[in-house]
């Protein structure tokens with residue numbers, strides 16, 4: 600005898616769904632759809648699934664390794680067809696189906712698409728005043744994570760002082776990114792604590808406009824950074840970075856709490872590059888007849904009551920395709936988008 604849930608899965612098994620993007624949102628969406636009984640193809644333009652998590656060491660809260668999150672999804676990916684090094688070239692709508700053509704000229708006919716193409720990291724060389732690419736001591740948040748993953752951080756000479764610049768490429772009209780990237784205050788504080796774990800005598804300084812520690816436990820991390828690790832927080836924007844004759848970084852800022860200009864010598868400066876639109880959004884929006892906002896992220900017709908919906912019936916979004924999100928938020932949205940697909944398709 601077939602149970603109601605098995606019956607539901609049998610009905611779904613002839614319906615194909617495409618998930619576009621193999622980051623954490625894409626992996627979760629594909630897994631949820633597969634569990635609901637759909638045949639799922641996940642298309643990833645990179646060499647392997649995992650997205651930005653492939654380049655990130657540890658996540659907060661929980662101190663969980665990014666690699667364990669990706670491995671968890673991949674070890675449970677049976678039944679999901681994963682195409683890497685693949686993009687979508689076009690899509691043709693007909694009645695209740697979409698036929699997409701991939702970069703390898705394969706035709707895939709699906710009943711719905713979830714776009715989970717995420718974000719790009721802001722290119723820190725655009726902010727020339729911070730000296731990224733000019734001075735060896737200036738790195739980005741992503742570079743620091745790579746040093747943590749590879750262990751090469753331990754090959755570096757112990758720095759006396761390390762600085763973290765918040766809001767690099769975010770909340771900045773000059774680079775046309777007015778939005779807050781949401782997670783980089785937490786990342787800066789997390790990374791400052793990690794630096795202090797490695798080199799307890801190193802002094803750490805966070806230069807912030809205002810701290811946005813929005814998530815559960817984030818405020819605790821902020822207190823821990825001050826009380827346990829002795830991280831210094833300076834409210835002020837860095838205006839200029841140079842290098843002295845000894846190769847030390849010279850950082851000029853204004854302490855906006857004391858209204859005093861500040862000049863500090865550092866060995867390492869970490870730029871918190873923000874989350875910006877994926878450059879593919881415009882082309883994908885034309886292919887799938889969806890909308891994008893002024894910030895270049897995909898736009899939902901009703902971001903409050905239908906955050907995973909699009910202006911096109913069979914197209915859904917999840918994760919940072921619609922704006923900066925934490926990993927946990929992306930996972931939640933992916934589950935929600937899979938359910939939205941199911942609600943649409945199970946009524947047809």
Ligand code: SF4
Pocket residue numbers: 765766767769770778779780781782783784785809810811871873
């Ligand atoms: S989360 Fe913090 S560092 Fe990131 S853009 Fe917002 S205010 Fe700036």
